[in-house]
Amino acid sequence: xDSQRLKKLKQFYKKNRRLPSYxxxxxxxxxxxxxxxxxxxxxxxKTGFITKENHKLSPTSKFFELPLLGxxxxxxxxxxxxxxxxxxxxxxxxxxxxxxxxxxxSGNSLKDIGILPGDIVVIERASQANQGDIVLALLxxxxxxxxxxxxxxxxxxxxxxPRYRPFFPKFDLQITGIVRSVVRKIS
Numbered sequence: 781x782d783s784q785r786l787k788k789l790k791q792f793y794k795k796n797r798r799l800p801s802y803x804x805x806x807x808x809x810x811x812x813x814x815x816x817x818x819x820x821x822x823x824x825x826k827t828g829f830i831t832k833e834n835h836k837l838s839p840t841s842k843f844f845e846l847p848l849l850g851x852x853x854x855x856x857x858x859x860x861x862x863x864x865x866x867x868x869x870x871x872x873x874x875x876x877x878x879x880x881x882x883x884x885x886s887g888n889s890l891k892d893i894g895i896l897p898g899d900i901v902v903i904e905r906a907s908q909a910n911q912g913d914i915v916l917a918l919l920x921x922x923x924x925x926x927x928x929x930x931x932x933x934x935x936x937x938x939x940x941x942p943r944y945r946p947f948f949p950k951f952d953l954q955i956t957g958i959v960r961s962v963v964r965k966i967s
Contacts, residue, residue, distance in 0.1 A: 785809050785820060786829070790843070799830065799837040841868040873961040879905045880960070883916065883925075889939035890914070890925060899964045901925065903957035914959035920951050928955065 788808055792800050800808055805817045821837065824830045828842045845866040874880050885899045895901065895914070909915045909928040916925055917937060926937035926947060937947040 782820070782823070786824075793839060793843075799839060841870045842866075844868055844870060873902050873963065875960060876904055881905075881957075885925065887925075889941050889944045890927075892940040892942075893927075895925070895940070895959075895962055896964065899962050901959045902961040902963070904960045905956065906958045907955055909955045909958055915955050916957040916959070918952070918954040918956060919947055919949055920953075925959065 802817050831838050845868045903916050913928045915928045929936050
């Protein structure tokens with residue numbers, strides 16, 4: 781029964797972008813006793829699904845975890861053991877949450893490395909890059925996402941699409957972040 785309540789809680793959060801109040805939980809779960817709601821909430825706090833600070837309930841990364849059921853072959857079919865674990869996509873995709881942000885990609889200059897228009901990239905703030913890093917850069921006062929390289933000691937931003945030439949800064953190049961993950965919704 782608690783998994784059904786947690787499912788309803790997640791649906792409420794998805795729709796409203798906040799957790800319900802105790803009163804809202806009464807009708808959401810079909811209960812009549814606020815004491816029952818307090819016990820349910822206390823259990824979720826104990827298990828780490830939510831936190832309570834200054835009388836405000838907030839979801840934790842564990843709240844957003846999805847079941848990881850095992851491995852699947854992308855080549856020849858194989859039998860697999862069912863391994864059940866839980867993974868938070870936040871923790872999996874974002875190593876340094878306080879230094880990271882998301883951007884939605886437009887343009888196809890990185891298509892040959894699998895970064896397509898509409899994808900969301902996780903950018904980790906950084907002012908320096910290594911050869912081959914995919915960077916968010918301010919190139920001559922224009923923002924771009926490209927592959928960082930050095931040619932004859934000079935910084936260059938490369939595309940992953942043969943239709944685009946390398947970009948050399950005319951005046952200024954500032955690296956502001958490095959792509960750490962790419963998210964694509966299929967459908």
